[in-house]
Amino acid sequence: xxxxxxxxxxxxxxxxxxxGIDINDLLYCLAQYExxxxxxxxxxxxxxxxxxxxxDINDLLxxxxxxxAGC
Numbered sequence: 001x002x003x004x005x006x007x008x009x010x011x012x013x014x015x016x017x018x019x020g021i022d023i024n025d026l027l028y029c030l031a032q033y034e035x036x037x038x039x040x041x042x043x044x045x046x047x048x049x050x051x052x053x054x055x056d057i058n059d060l061l062x063x064x065x066x067x068x069a070g071c
Contacts, residue, residue: 005042005049006066008032015039021070029063 009028010018018024032039036055043062044052052058 004066004071006063006069006071008039008063021067026067029060029067033060033063 004017004021006021006025006029007017007019008015009024010016011024013028013031015028015032029040033055038051038055040055040059040063041051041053042049042059044050045058047062049062
């Protein structure tokens with residue numbers, strides 16, 4: 001398991017975390033988010049990294065906050 005909510009991709013497209021935050025994480029998240037897939041279900045709006053079974057703006061905002069912070 002990864003320790004960072006923004007560490008979603010290693011460039012392989014499989015959602016494998018690699019211990020670093022880079023463009024691969026952003027691209028993976030955006031692709032998952034656009035398709036409404038589980039890989040983008042990161043937060044329920046609570047800010048506690050609690051998936052809720054749906055993909056919505058809360059997930060994107062949660063990811064972007066962690067991505068911008070470097071985790």
